Every structure is written in structure tokens, then in C-alpha cells.
Amino acid sequence: MTNMDLIEKLEREKNLTDGEFVRIIEGLSERESQALFARARAVREREYGKDVYIRGLIEFSNICRNDCYYCGIRKSNANLERYRLTPEEIVSCAREGYSLGFRTFVLQSGEDAWFTESRLADIIRQIKKEFPDCAITLSVGERTREEYEAWFEAGADRYLLRHETADESHYRYLHPETMSLAHRKECLYTLREIGYQVGAGFMVGSPGQTVDNLVSDIRFLQDLKPHMIGIGPFLTHPDTPFADRENGSFSRTLILLATLRLLFPGVLLPATTALGTIAPDGREQGLLAGANVVMPNLSPTGVRKKYELYANKICTGEESAQCKNCLNLRVGSVGYKLAVSRGDSRIR
Numbered sequence: 001m002t003n004m005d006l007i008e009k010l011e012r013e014k015n016l017t018d019g020e021f022v023r024i025i026e027g028l029s030e031r032e033s034q035a036l037f038a039r040a041r042a043v044r045e046r047e048y049g050k051d052v053y054i055r056g057l058i059e060f061s062n063i064c065r066n067d068c069y070y071c072g073i074r075k076s077n078a079n080l081e082r083y084r085l086t087p088e089e090i091v092s093c094a095r096e097g098y099s100l101g102f103r104t105f106v107l108q109s110g111e112d113a114w115f116t117e118s119r120l121a122d123i124i125r126q127i128k129k130e131f132p133d134c135a136i137t138l139s140v141g142e143r144t145r146e147e148y149e150a151w152f153e154a155g156a157d158r159y160l161l162r163h164e165t166a167d168e169s170h171y172r173y174l175h176p177e178t179m180s181l182a183h184r185k186e187c188l189y190t191l192r193e194i195g196y197q198v199g200a201g202f203m204v205g206s207p208g209q210t211v212d213n214l215v216s217d218i219r220f221l222q223d224l225k226p227h228m229i230g231i232g233p234f235l236t237h238p239d240t241p242f243a244d245r246e247n248g249s250f251s252r253t254l255i256l257l258a259t260l261r262l263l264f265p266g267v268l269l270p271a272t273t274a275l276g277t278i279a280p281d282g283r284e285q286g287l288l289a290g291a292n293v294v295m296p297n298l299s300p301t302g303v304r305k306k307y308e309l310y311a312n313k314i315c316t317g318e319e320s321a322q323c324k325n326c327l328n329l330r331v332g333s334v335g336y337k338l339a340v341s342r343g344d345s346r347i348r
């Protein structure tokens with residue numbers, strides 16, 4: 001089978017053998033990659049038209065009890081000034097976002113124990129009460145089933161928790177002993193069961209990652225069937241144990257985005273900030289490879305630089321309104337348009 005046949009098979013059967021996935025991930029010529037992106041775009045436009053969904057990201061605390069080796073806000077990073085927004089500040093970010101046309105708010109933080117079940121539930125209820133037509137996405141890490149249930153009851157709609165890698169030994173390579181892949185996966189299945197729209201995902205080119213690991217990521221996603229998949233290139237951060245590792249590959253990230261679009265036609269797939277950091281037109285290229293979501297920052301400008309998961313993160317100096325305008329132009333430049341809507345997944 002030629003590579004072009006493989007691309008066609010991927011679209012038709014929404015699956016490939018392990019060996020065929022490996023060929024897609026590392027064996028395509030430039031022309032073949034472009035063909036893959038074109039098929040991914042066609043599927044994306046069939047499912048979601050030209051709309052790009054926009055999510056307002058509120059990074060409300062960079063305090064984290066975990067110590068992931070790749071992450072700039074890991075607890076052992078003593079060079080970082082820590083911050084925690086007050087509940088009032090969080091709600092006021094949402095208010096500003098609403099007036100700019102955002103209808104989804106993503107509340108993201110490190111694993112910060114100050115935000116107990118009831119504190120976070122209160123914040124969710126406040127936002128939902130003031131903006132009933134908005135969706136709330138949580139991204140606050142591994143918590144108990146009871147907490148996940150309470151937040152769902154309070155009105156949270158979606159939950160992002162990247163699995164990071166579906167391979168046990170690779171997971172060990174990226175995280176300290178205190179964390180486990182089994183628990184991470186369990187959280188994802190629990191969230192799904194409770195009724196959240198769930199997002200998993202991984203970094204492309206994280207230290208120690210092999211092509212076989214990426215195939216495992218695909219197999220895990222096929223089992224979980226998430227509504228959303230977040231992927232972006234690994235980017236080094238100077239104050240982590242992986243400071244001297246190489247960044248992930250931009251072109252490989254695009255190939256994976258397109259592959260995921262063909263595998264999961266209705267999935268919500270962001271062109272991530274990491275993709276926009278590794279290349280100046282990274283997010284635009286991501287949209288052209290099948291992504292259909294962008295997640296600009298709504299955090300107060302005073303704290304943005306402190307939420308540095310990796311070096312040189314973009315948009316840390318701009319106001320929320322500037323980011324929105326900038327994205328409007330960027331999305332328009334590749335023939336798509338920002339939608340003012342909750343942008344729910346087509347996957348049930």
C-alpha cells in the first residue's frame with residue numbers, strides 16, 4: 001500500500017494497524033503530509049463548517065503539589081513567584097470574557113489544595129448564575145470522585161486532563177513516583193461516567209517518547225473516546241530537570257493533529273498555545289491540519305508570565321481584548337471564523 005492509500009484508509013476506516021500508524025507518523029513526504037492535512041480539513045469542515053470555537057482560559061493558580069519533570073510550575077521550581085487569584089478575580093475574568101464574546105471558560109490551575117470542593121463549587125455556581133448560557137471547563141488535575149461529582153452538580157460541563165503518555169514506562173520517565181498512569185486513567189473514566197465532556201491528550205516529542213508510545217496514545221484515545229483532545233509540542237523550560245532536552249517537532253505535531261481528526265471526526269481539537277509558541281504561525285497551521293478550537297488567555301496580565309509551563313510562552317503581555325482581536329485576524333487569514341457559542345462537541 002502506498003502512503004496515499006494509507007491516508008485514504010485512515011479516513012475510510014478510522015483506524016490503522018500499529019505499523020501503519022508508524023508509517024503515517026514518521027514516513028510521509030512533504031507532499032503526502034499536505035495531502036493528509038487536506039483530508040483532515042475536509043472532515044473538519046464537514047463536521048464543524050468554518051467555525052472555530054474559542055475558549056477563554058483563566059489560569060487561576062500556579063501553585064502545584066506535583067513535580068512533573070517537564071513542567072515549569074512544578075513544586076520544586078523555586079525560581080517561580082507563586083500566585084492564586086481570589087474567587088472574585090476569577091469571576092471578573094469571566095465577566096470580561098463574556099463581554100468579549102466568550103461562551104466557554106476554562107478554569108485551569110496547578111493542583112492547588114486551597115481550592116477545596118466547596119470553594120471551587122461556589123465559583124462555578126457564581127459564574128453559571130451570572131452567565132447561564134456559558135459552558136465551564138475545569139482543568140485542575142487529579143481529584144476525588146466526590147469532588148468531580150460536586151463540581152458537575154455545581155454546573156461544570158467539561159473537564160480537561162491530559163493523560164500525557166499512555167505508556168507505563170514513559171509515564172515513569174516523565175513523572176515522580178508519587179504519580180501514576182493508572183490513577184490518571186481512572187480519573188478520566190470517572191469523569192466520563194459522571195457526565196462531563198472529557199478531554200485527554202499528550203505532548204508531542206516529550207523526552208523519551210518513541211513513535212510506539214504515540215501509537216499507544218492513539219490506542220488509549222480509541223478506548224476512552226474523549227470529546228476533546230489536547231496536543232502540543234513539548235517545549236523545554238530552563239528550571240526543570242528537562243532543561244537541556246530538545247523541543248518536540250512542529251511538523252510531527254501537525255501530522256498527529258490531522259491523524260486525530262481523521263480518527264475522531266467530531267472531536268474538539270485545539271490549536272494550542274504551545275503550537276503557537278514553537279512557530280509564529282503555528283496555530284494557523286494547526287487549523288489547516290484539522291484543529292477547530294483556540295484557547296486564548298483571559299488571565300489578568302499581571303500573572304500571565306507566572307503561568308509559564310514552558311519557555312517563551314506567547315500572549316503573556318497582551319490584554320484579553322488584544323488576544324481576541326489578534327486571533328480574529330489569524331483565524332480569518334486561513335479562511336475560518338471565530339464563533340460566539342458554547343461550541344459543544346458533536347460526540348455524545
Ligand code: 5AD
Nearest residue numbers: 070071162203233234235274309310
Ligand atoms: N511543554 C509543553 N507542554 C507542557 N505542558 C506542561 N509542561 C509542558 C511543556 N514543558 C502541558 C501538559 C499539561 C498541559 C496543561 O500543559 O501536557 O497537561
Ligand code: FES
Nearest residue numbers: 315318323326327
Ligand atoms: Fe494573544 Fe495573538 S493570540 S496576542
